[in-house]
Amino acid sequence: MQEDPNLYDYWAYEKRPKITWPNGAKIAFWVAPNIEFYELNPPENPNRKPWPQAYPAVGGYSIRDYGNRVGHERQMQLLDKYGIRGSISLSTALCDHHPEIIEMCAERDWEFFTHGVYNTRYTYGLSQEQEREMIQDSVDTIEKHVGKKPAGYLAPALSHSEHTIDLFAEAGGIYTCDLFHDDQPTPVKVRNGSRFISIPYSLEMNDTIAYVVNKIEPRRYGQIIKDNFDRLYQEGDEFGTVMCIPTHNYQVSCPHRMRAYEEALEYITGHSDVWVTTGREIADFYLENHYDQALSSIKQQQESIA
Amino acid sequence: MSLDKKFLEYPMRRYGMDHERYSWSMLSQRPKIEWPNGKKLALWVNVCLQFFPINQQGKPFKVPGGMTMPHPDLRHYTLRDYGNRVGVYRFLKAFDKYGIRPTFAMNTRLAERNPYLLHALKERGDEIACHGLHMDALHYGGQPIEDERQQIDHALTRLRELSGQDVTGWLSPARSESANTPDLLAEHGIEYFSDWVNDDMPYAFKTNSGEITAMPLSNELEDKFILMDNKHSEQSYVEQICDAHDFLLGEAEQQGGRILALNIHPWMLGQPHRISKLEQVLEYITAGEKVWSAGAANIRNAFLSQTKDA
Numbered sequence: 001m002q003e004d005p006n007l008y009d010y011w012a013y014e015k016r017p018k019i020t021w022p023n024g025a026k027i028a029f030w031v032a033p034n035i036e037f038y039e040l041n042p043p044e045n046p047n048r049k050p051w052p053q054a055y056p057a058v059g060g061y062s063i064r065d066y067g068n069r070v071g072h073e074r075q076m077q078l079l080d081k082y083g084i085r086g087s088i089s090l091s092t093a094l095c096d097h098h099p100e101i102i103e104m105c106a107e108r109d110w111e112f113f114t115h116g117v118y119n120t121r122y123t124y125g126l127s128q129e130q131e132r133e134m135i136q137d138s139v140d141t142i143e144k145h146v147g148k149k150p151a152g153y154l155a156p157a158l159s160h161s162e163h164t165i166d167l168f169a170e171a172g173g174i175y176t177c178d179l180f181h182d183d184q185p186t187p188v189k190v191r192n193g194s195r196f197i198s199i200p201y202s203l204e205m206n207d208t209i210a211y212v213v214n215k216i217e218p219r220r221y222g223q224i225i226k227d228n229f230d231r232l233y234q235e236g237d238e239f240g241t242v243m244c245i246p247t248h249n250y251q252v253s254c255p256h257r258m259r260a261y262e263e264a265l266e267y268i269t270g271h272s273d274v275w276v277t278t279g280r281e282i283a284d285f286y287l288e289n290h291y292d293q294a295l296s297s298i299k300q301q302q303e304s305i306a
Numbered sequence: 307m308s309l310d311k312k313f314l315e316y317p318m319r320r321y322g323m324d325h326e327r328y329s330w331s332m333l334s335q336r337p338k339i340e341w342p343n344g345k346k347l348a349l350w351v352n353v354c355l356q357f358f359p360i361n362q363q364g365k366p367f368k369v370p371g372g373m374t375m376p377h378p379d380l381r382h383y384t385l386r387d388y389g390n391r392v393g394v395y396r397f398l399k400a401f402d403k404y405g406i407r408p409t410f411a412m413n414t415r416l417a418e419r420n421p422y423l424l425h426a427l428k429e430r431g432d433e434i435a436c437h438g439l440h441m442d443a444l445h446y447g448g449q450p451i452e453d454e455r456q457q458i459d460h461a462l463t464r465l466r467e468l469s470g471q472d473v474t475g476w477l478s479p480a481r482s483e484s485a486n487t488p489d490l491l492a493e494h495g496i497e498y499f500s501d502w503v504n505d506d507m508p509y510a511f512k513t514n515s516g517e518i519t520a521m522p523l524s525n526e527l528e529d530k531f532i533l534m535d536n537k538h539s540e541q542s543y544v545e546q547i548c549d550a551h552d553f554l555l556g557e558a559e560q561q562g563g564r565i566l567a568l569n570i571h572p573w574m575l576g577q578p579h580r581i582s583k584l585e586q587v588l589e590y591i592t593a594g595e596k597v598w599s600a601g602a603a604n605i606r607n608a609f610l611s612q613t614k615d616a
Contacts, residue, residue, distance in 0.1 A: 069505050074557075097319070097321065254524070
């Protein structure tokens with residue numbers, strides 16, 4: 001084990017080349033609904049318990065099931081209303097369990113990226129071969145059900161190994177959502193040498209972090225989303241930024257939380273220089289137009305003090 | 307380093323759920339429900355009437371809201387008891403003022419210990435449901451089935467005797483269940499239970515003794531969850547309930563009848579500084595013409611009369 005994951009270089013948030021998003025937009029805005037399946041009785045990973053109590057964990061399991069039965073459709077209506085295509089962080093077994101949800105998303109040309117097979121099957125303890133198999137299974141499942149391989153990966157339940165990002169790059173992926181080190185896309189070093197990037201997927205904007213971990217009030221969640229947007233929009237003038245709202249249908253789509261979320265979406269999409277887009281579109285655009293520039297800028301910054 | 311190969315095997319990866327308890331469906335795709343008299347939103351106020359024994363055993367865990375201090379934990383015992391002596395009578399006044407017909411989910415031991423309170427509830431004629439034996443009599447994974455069967459039998463038999471009601475509804479203490487709980491409840495004449503929080507409408511739940519109804523009693527909208535667990539302000543409680551009301555009413559206009567289920571505790575909302583928040587919420591909800599206040603059993607009956615498979 002090393003003291004640094006060795007995935008990216010230091011790159012100061014000043015004197016960076018400007019990213020200009022399509023149509024001159026200052027900010028790329030994307031919403032990433034996690035559409036997840038948690039198992040009621042999964043094999044227990046020795047490194048992390050799936051549920052805090054003995055089988056059956058009625059509370060934890062059933063509120064997550066609420067997301068699929070009730071919440072999904074609610075958030076979808078809201079995203080439709082504001083012209084937002086979701087980028088789904090998908091527990092790919094859900095293609096088997098709830099194909100109706102997959103069809104509704106596919107009809108809307110939403111993006112599917114992989115979030116592992118189940119959110120109760122962690123990366124911890126897997127051998128590299130096992131992790132490769134799990135990732136490949138998830139990639140193949142998405143391709144089989146929607147006809148297109150996923151471009152991005154968010155490891156299941158944010159559980160990682162030292163090989164996670166390398167393995168996903170080797171499976172043909174181009175971006176990761178697992179790194180929270182920046183407000184812009186950045187190059188990520190992977191062992192196969194492919195052009196691979198990180199796209200900001202904010203933990204701070206994540207509804208589950210806000211509601212379950214930080215236990216904040218719904219209207220405050222709406223306010224911090226707007227504040228986050230305001231600053232990134234302003235800085236987008238100088239740098240070109242990315243804002244992501246990661247959501248969970250069992251949190252944000254509860255009846256008492258919809259209003260605050262809707263107000264935030266209305267606010268953001270009411271601005272003129274916002275590119276409302278998906279993770280894959282951000283990745284493709286960045287790799288095509290700004291990736292090489294970023295590498296030179298990182299090198300330049302390092303050399304400027306040499 | 308590697309894990310057993312079962313970790314990458316998925317025997318329940320299939321259409322629908324990964325268990326046999328209920329079938330998969332999305333709320334928005336189901337037939338529209340109409341509540342009596344053209345109402346759009348059913349208001350189910352569920353009052354938890356709880357007895358927390360001071361000699362708590364905490365098996366297999368300390369019930370949330372229970373004793374936390376060395377014995378005798380007078381602090382928590384008396385603060386919970388406050389709800390049954392003082393808070394609940396503030397609730398009853400508020401219910402009368404706003405025409406609320408609640409369900410009282412009562413620990414059987416409380417019904418035994420506080421006959422005056424039980425009498426007051428019987429006089430009102432509101433529904434009494436069973437909230438288990440008491441708050442330290444948990445149902446839990448790994449509990450021997452015979453023990454649990456006896457516990458349920460005792461809780462229901464006694465509460466039926468004392469209340470004079472059929473007692474067809476159930477809420478487990480701490481909503482904690484064993485794998486057998488739904489089967490044992492059905493075996494003892496329970497028709498609906500409210501531990502599972504995966505829907506905003508009733509649905510059919512399979513047991514060894516036929517189907518019972520899972521009634522949607524949101525945990526996220528519970529007073530204890532918002533005020534005690536999340537430490538939100540009283541004002542935020544009001545906002546959250548009113549926002550939920552507005553949202554569900556809007557959804558009901560599109561998709562058919564919905565239920566706003568408020569699970570409340572007299573030791574929490576019955577405090578002098580909080581009771582006005584409950585009153586504000588009830589005033590807001592009952593102000594329009596679109597809300598039907600009813601107990602859970604009545605809401606269930608109205609639902610079942612319109613659905614074949616529930």
